[in-house]
Structures are given as structure tokens and as C-alpha cells.
Amino acid sequence: MPTAKDLQALGDREVVELAKAGKEAAYRELLRRYERPVFSLIFRMVRDRALAEDLSQETFIKVLNALESYRPEYKFSSWIFKIANNAAIDQLRRRDLDTLSLDGAPDARTADEVEATALQATDHAESPLQELESRETGTAIERAIARLRPEYRTCILLRHVEGRSYEEIAEVMDLPLGTVKTYIHRARIELREYLADLRT
Amino acid sequence: MDKQLDHSELDALVLRELSSLPGLAPSRGFQDRVMARVVLPRPAAVVLLQRAGAWAIQPRRAVALATAYASCVVLTVLLAAPWVAAHASVAGLGASWLVAQAGHWLDAAAMSVAAWTVRSGLVSALRSAAGNGVRPWFLLATIAVGYAASGYGMHLLLKAPRRSDALADTL
Numbered sequence: 511m512p513t514a515k516d517l518q519a520l521g522d523r524e525v526v527e528l529a530k531a532g533k534e535a536a537y538r539e540l541l542r543r544y545e546r547p548v549f550s551l552i553f554r555m556v557r558d559r560a561l562a563e564d565l566s567q568e569t570f571i572k573v574l575n576a577l578e579s580y581r582p583e584y585k586f587s588s589w590i591f592k593i594a595n596n597a598a599i600d601q602l603r604r605r606d607l608d609t610l611s612l613d614g615a616p617d618a619r620t621a622d623e624v625e626a627t628a629l630q631a632t633d634h635a636e637s638p639l640q641e642l643e644s645r646e647t648g649t650a651i652e653r654a655i656a657r658l659r660p661e662y663r664t665c666i667l668l669r670h671v672e673g674r675s676y677e678e679i680a681e682v683m684d685l686p687l688g689t690v691k692t693y694i695h696r697a698r699i700e701l702r703e704y705l706a707d708l709r710t
Numbered sequence: 711m712d713k714q715l716d717h718s719e720l721d722a723l724v725l726r727e728l729s730s731l732p733g734l735a736p737s738r739g740f741q742d743r744v745m746a747r748v749v750l751p752r753p754a755a756v757v758l759l760q761r762a763g764a765w766a767i768q769p770r771r772a773v774a775l776a777t778a779y780a781s782c783v784v785l786t787v788l789l790a791a792p793w794v795a796a797h798a799s800v801a802g803l804g805a806s807w808l809v810a811q812a813g814h815w816l817d818a819a820a821m822s823v824a825a826w827t828v829r830s831g832l833v834s835a836l837r838s839a840a841g842n843g844v845r846p847w848f849l850l851a852t853i854a855v856g857y858a859a860s861g862y863g864m865h866l867l868l869k870a871p872r873r874s875d876a877l878a879d880t881l
Contacts, residue, residue, distance in 0.1 A: 546733040651727035670728035702720040
């Protein structure tokens with residue numbers, strides 16, 4: 511029975527194998543390894559601590575309950591980041607749909623229906639952008655990252671904050687390698703511009 | 711040239727800032743909250759047994775199973791009875807052979823226990839203790855401690871499953 515220290519010395523694949531054999535310590539080791547990277551990625555995508563925590567929790571539950579379907583030819587980190595990123599992107603899309611309801615649901619036909627559906631969003635005191643900005647952590651670079659397109663944001667966070675390779679990012683995002691490189695290049699240009707604006 | 715320098719400076723600043731971003735941690739108890747909703751894999755035999763148990767424990771099925779079991783026993787006895795009656799001498803021989811074998815094994819076991827107590831010096835130790843005037847309360851205390859240790863051992867063996875297992879069972 512490997513101890514927590516033994517597990518720390520093992521690679522992800524070996525830990526996953528032990529987890530598949532029902533070792534609770536192996537599950538906790540995977541959680542220990544990825545709770546910060548996954549939470550950081552999701553938080554910087556959705557900019558809301560409680561929501562990021564919920565989404566991270568859902569990500570881990572999904573991953574740990576589906577370990578049997580994990581294919582060892584892929585990196586475990588790619589798999590978990592992919593699920594985390596999808597959860598964050600889905601959330602951002604839902605948020606976008608919420609902003610549409612400010613003007614009434616798209617399928618609202620009568621004036622009454624438009625008014626009724628538009629009222630759903632009037633609880634928000636701020637516009638989504640204002641809300642987003644008010645929840646920022648404060649530093650200039652965090653503000654600049656928050657303004658990037660979600661795809662650029664994922665790429666730049668995985669590359670320069672989590673230190674993942676271009677190939678792994680391509681795997682996480684289901685994108686060609688060239689596209690990932692382009693996204694990162696463009697994201698860096700945008701970040702540069704935001705920071706330059708702040709300086710002037 | 712100046713603009714170019716600004717660009718490279720800014721690029722370096724961006725990379726520096728990005729690499730210095732701290733890793734953020736979820737709130738305390740995050741691991742436990744996740745683990746409470748994770749179902750740990752169990753051996754296939756255990757899963758099969760639990761499913762069979764869950765299936766059989768329902769009142770109608772339990773009654774049906776008990777009836778089927780009782781019918782099997784009664785049917786076997788009814789079928790075997792005429793044969794036993796017809797071959798009473800063979801059956802009697804078989805039964806007496808089984809009893810003799812059981813007696814033999816019991817006898818052998820008792821003899822080996824007795825031999826071990828003599829060989830191990832337990833008997834002589836008890837004799838010398840009695841000769842030295844060991845007080846009865848000391849023996850009683852030893853026996854009581856032995857009982858307590860056995861009780862604690864049984865408690866450890868039969869204690870309730872851990873919280874995570876119990877939760878996994880409910881999922």
C-alpha cells in the first residue's frame with residue numbers, strides 16, 4: 511500500500527492506475543496535484559470565485575468518476591484541463607445567453623413576451639462587462655487577461671501561467687497546432703496593447 | 711527604433727507578469743467535498759454480491775427466495791427418504807464412519823493442544839506461580855484484561871465502515 515509520499519514520486523499515469531484499483535489516497539493525490547492549476551484556470555476564465563469553485567468541483571467529480579474511460583496514451587493533465595476549459599467556456603456561453611435576455615428572449619414574438627423575458631435580467635445592477643470588471647483581482651495583467659477572447663485567454667493561461675507545451679494546448683482545445691500558436695501570438699499582442707494603454 | 715524597443719520591453723513585461731501570476735487555491739475542504747461525491751471502484755465480486763443482496767432484500771423477492779429454498783430442501787428430503795429407507799444399512803455405515811472421523815479429528819486436536827501447553831512451559835509456569843502464592847485477584851485481573859483486549863479486538867473487527875465508504879454506498 512503506497513503512502514502519500516510514495517504517491518508524490520509517481521507519475522500521473524501510475525497514480526491513475528492506483529486510483530482505478532480503488533486506492534483513495536491516489537484520488538487525493540490527483541486532487542492535490544491539480545486543484546490549484548484547475549481552479550486558477552477556471553477562476554481566470556469566469557472571474558468569480560464561488561462559480562470557479564463550483565465548476566472546479568464539477569470538473570474533478572466528472573474526471574474522477576470517469577477514470578475508467580481515461581486513455582493512457584493521452585496526458586492526464588491534457589484531459590483534466592480539457593474538461594475544465596469546456597466547463598468554463600460553457601459557463602461563459604451561458605452568461606452570454608443571459609445578456610441576450612436583457613433584450614428579451616430570441617423566440618419572444620409578442621411585445622408581452624419580450625417584456626416578460628427581458629425582465630429576467632433586470633436583477634443585474636451592472637452590465638456583464640461592469641460586473642466582470644468589478645470582480646477582477648486588480649492587477650493590470652489580470653485586467654488585461656480578462657479582456658481577451660476566451661480562446662485566447664485559455665491559450666495564454668495554459669502556455670504562460672501553467673507552462674504547458676503548444677502540443678498539449680492544441681490537445682486541450684482540440685485545435686491545430688498552428689492555430690494555437692497564432693492565438694498565443696495575437697493574445698500577446700493584445701496584452702501588450704492593453705498594458706501600453708495603461709501606461710499612457 | 712524607439713517604438714521597436716517599446717514593443718520588446720512591453721513583450722518582456724507581459725511575459726514577466728504572466729509568469730509571476732500566482733496559482734490560486736480553492737477554499738478549505740475542497741478535496742473532501744469532491745471526494746464525498748466520487749464513487750471509488752470496488753472489486754467486481756463485491757459489486758455483484760451487493761447487487762444480488764439489494765435485489766434479494768426486497769420483501770416479495772425475499773419471500774419468493776425463501777419459499778424456493780424451503781421447497782428445494784423439502785423436495786430433496788422427500789426424494790432422498792425412499793432411497794435412505796431402501797439402503798438403511800449403507801446409510802448407517804456412512805453415518806457411523808463420519809462420526810468416527812469427526813471424533814478422531816477432535817481427539818487429535820485436543821491432544822495437540824495438551825501437548826503444546828506442556829511443551830511451552832505454560833503448565834509449569836502456572837504450577838510455580840501457584841507454589842509462589844500468587845494471589846487470586848492477580849489471576850482475575852489478568853483474565854479481565856484478556857477479556858477487555860478481546861472485546862476491543864472484536865470492536866475493531868466489526869466497527870462501522872468509514873465515512874467515505876458509507877457515502878459511496880449511498881450513491
